Amino acid sequence: xxxxxxxxxxxxxxxxxFWAVLQTDLRQTLRSWVWRTWVLAVVxxxxxxxxxxxxxxxxxxxxxxxxxxxxxxxxWTVLGSVTLVVLLTVGAIASxxxxxxxxxxxxxxxxxxxxxxxxxxxxxxxxxxFVVLSALVxxxxxxxxxxxxxxxxxxVAVTAMAVILTLVVSCGVTIGALSxxxxxxxxxxxxxLYASGFVLSFLPARYPTPDRVLAMLPQILxxxxxxxxxxQMMQVGxxxxxxxxxxxMIGFSRSDV
Amino acid sequence: xxxxxxxxxVETTRLTKIYQNRQIALNDVSLRIERGWVLGLxxxxxxxxxxxxxxxxxxxxPTAGFVKVFGKKMTPNAAVLRRRIGYIxxxxxxxxxxxxxxxxxxxxxxxxxxxxxxxxxLASLIRAVDLLAGSGNTxxxxxxxxxxxxxVAASLIxxxxxxxxxxPTLGLDIEARRSMxxxxxxxxxxxxxxxxxxxxxxxxEVCNHAAVLSQGKLIFSGSLQDLKxxxxxxxxxxxxxxxxxxxxxxxxxxxxxxxxxxxxxxQRRLDLRLNEEAPNTxxxxxxxxxxxxxxxxxxxxRSVGQQTxxxxxxxxxxxxxxGFTRLYQPAExx
Numbered sequence: 310x311x312x313x314x315x316x317x318x319x320x321x322x323x324x325x326x327f328w329a330v331l332q333t334d335l336r337q338t339l340r341s342w343v344w345r346t347w348v349l350a351v352v353x354x355x356x357x358x359x360x361x362x363x364x365x366x367x368x369x370x371x372x373x374x375x376x377x378x379x380x381x382x383x384x385w386t387v388l389g390s391v392t393l394v395v396l397l398t399v400g401a402i403a404s405x406x407x408x409x410x411x412x413x414x415x416x417x418x419x420x421x422x423x424x425x426x427x428x429x430x431x432x433x434x435x436x437x438x439f440v441v442l443s444a445l446v447x448x449x450x451x452x453x454x455x456x457x458x459x460x461x462x463x464x465v466a467v468t469a470m471a472v473i474l475t476l477v478v479s480c481g482v483t484i485g486a487l488s489x490x491x492x493x494x495x496x497x498x499x500x501x502l503y504a505s506g507f508v509l510s511f512l513p514a515r516y517p518t519p520d521r522v523l524a525m526l527p528q529i530l531x532x533x534x535x536x537x538x539x540x541q542m543m544q545v546g547x548x549x550x551x552x553x554x555x556x557x558m559i560g561f562s563r564s565d566v
Numbered sequence: 567x568x569x570x571x572x573x574x575x576v577e578t579t580r581l582t583k584i585y586q587n588r589q590i591a592l593n594d595v596s597l598r599i600e601r602g603w604v605l606g607l608x609x610x611x612x613x614x615x616x617x618x619x620x621x622x623x624x625x626x627x628p629t630a631g632f633v634k635v636f637g638k639k640m641t642p643n644a645a646v647l648r649r650r651i652g653y654i655x656x657x658x659x660x661x662x663x664x665x666x667x668x669x670x671x672x673x674x675x676x677x678x679x680x681x682x683x684x685x686x687x688l689a690s691l692i693r694a695v696d697l698l699a700g701s702g703n704t705x706x707x708x709x710x711x712x713x714x715x716x717x718v719a720a721s722l723i724x725x726x727x728x729x730x731x732x733x734p735t736l737g738l739d740i741e742a743r744r745s746m747x748x749x750x751x752x753x754x755x756x757x758x759x760x761x762x763x764x765x766x767x768x769x770x771e772v773c774n775h776a777a778v779l780s781q782g783k784l785i786f787s788g789s790l791q792d793l794k795x796x797x798x799x800x801x802x803x804x805x806x807x808x809x810x811x812x813x814x815x816x817x818x819x820x821x822x823x824x825x826x827x828x829x830x831x832x833q834r835r836l837d838l839r840l841n842e843e844a845p846n847t848x849x850x851x852x853x854x855x856x857x858x859x860x861x862x863x864x865x866x867x868r869s870v871g872q873q874t875x876x877x878x879x880x881x882x883x884x885x886x887x888x889g890f891t892r893l894y895q896p897a898e899x900x
Binding site: 320321322323324325326328329330333407408410411412413414415416417418419420421422562563564565566 | 585620623625626627642643644645646648649651653655658659660661672673675676677678679680683724
């Protein structure tokens with residue numbers, strides 16, 4: 310044989326596989342029972358809580374500070390959401406183990422692209438859902454409760470919560486990519502979150518750990534916060550999130566599927 | 567052999583895969599597949615065929631050795647190489663909620679094909695694999711045959727240079743199997759194919775080269791003719807007609823011939839085994855002469871056993887019979 314096997318490679322878009330996985334995952338996630346349950350639970354509990362407090366004010370004339378109520382609501386929303394966010398993120402890759410190799414990874418997509426597409430899809434879903442729901446709660450509280458919220462405080466509070474959720478999402482997708490099944494992944498992530506929370510509780514009080522930030526939400530919403538400490542927490546959260554994603558991406562690209 | 571590196575489509579060097587230090591799936595496999603080959607990958611269950619194919623696709627990482635595809639090392643991130651490969655897994659599974667159109671569009675986007683290329687191509691493929699009528703239905707309701715046709719379309723959407731099909735005829739009815747084999751023959755004119763199959767008659771029909779794996783070890787690689795050349799030769803079956811006594815007399819005469827190892831008559835069918843080294847044309851000439859002398863009519867004559875199957879069984883049997891001597895004997899693989 311004299312002619313070489315090299316045949317001109319057809320035109321292709323380098324990042325199209327990334328967008329294909331991202332779009333498909335977004336569509337799948339929005340149709341999933343986990344996401345729908347999350348939204349339904351947050352919306353119904355928020356409506357119930359706000360109406361109850363509004364009723365208390367109307368009937369008993371007990372004045373409720375919006376910052377306290379919204380802070381409580383956001384804290385319990387985040388803590389309650391984490392259960393479903395863990396499921397949503399660990400399952401991103403782990404739940405597709407059966408068909409992942411044959412249907413997707415045997416095609417023209419790299420492991421890096423696949424992992425990044427999944428991570429970004431779940432990040433977008435979780436963060437957009439959280440921000441939209443928080444915005445609705447804050448807007449409702451403006452009309453229903455005694456207003457003592459500061460615009461900047463609200464922005465900072467939502468951003469800080471979003472950073473915590475970003476870290477949870479990165480950990481979830483990474484653990485899902487490295488574990489054999491969703492159930493194992495969920496177990497590992499829950500243990501890791503509890504263990505991290507326990508270890509962080511030993512830090513001196515000046516460090517704004519996630520649980521301390523959650524406890525400080527009413528003050529933050531009123532605009533009474535230590536910006537430098539919060540900024541530090543957010544920076545550490547984002548860097549940790551990026552490191553987790555990097556670990557997941559490298560680990561996933563080195564594993565058999 | 568390939569004269570230059572450009573002719574090699576797949577090259578594995580000392581490829582070894584051990585799963586979690588528990589299972590040796592592939593053991594020191596060095597194989598070269600050239601452009602234009604239709605390679606049949608043979609081996610009993612658990613021989614390592616699927617592992618080999620998955621390593622070629624970068625789905626698994628080798629424990630030792632490496633795979634080169636189109637001259638470049640295959641890795642899990644080698645998307646550029648996979649863009650030139652079309653793959654059909656064993657028992658392909660598809661997202662049940664998708665239609666053939668949405669699935670093929672997704673596959674084409676995974677290959678990075680722009681809209682103006684992928685849309686016309688997927689339409690042509692759906693028509694070609696005869697899924698036009700079911701193109702609006704979800705895949706969940708598809709039969710085995712329809713699923714297989716969709717898998718073929720998905721593997722061709724990127725117009726690949728190399729096709730890796732893992733047991734493509736598994737579970738197909740006779741008609742679908744025939745269509746699949748005809749398609750393979752057509753594709754073989756311009757593409758390189760690696761076919762894994764348990765069905766040796768399929769391999770015999772469409773492949774020009776074969777590789778045999780046994781317990782993770784490559785025990786043969788070469789042309790199909792070479793493989794067939796290794797079979798136990800000189801075993802024939804003759805269907806005869808004529809007087810029963812005359813047939814018995816002829817058989818008795820044949821038994822006395824030096825080069826006839828065994829001649830057994832069952833009704834009017836003669837099972838004839840010649841000595842391995844005997845020149846078969848000369849001995850068969852003598853057989854015909856004896857039959858003629860006894861006025862026995864020959865209705866048909868055939869070489870016993872499906873040739874590729876026999877060769878394959880011989881190879882596996884020979885490999886297993888080596889026992890510990892395998893430690894010191896180089897593999898016969900080319």
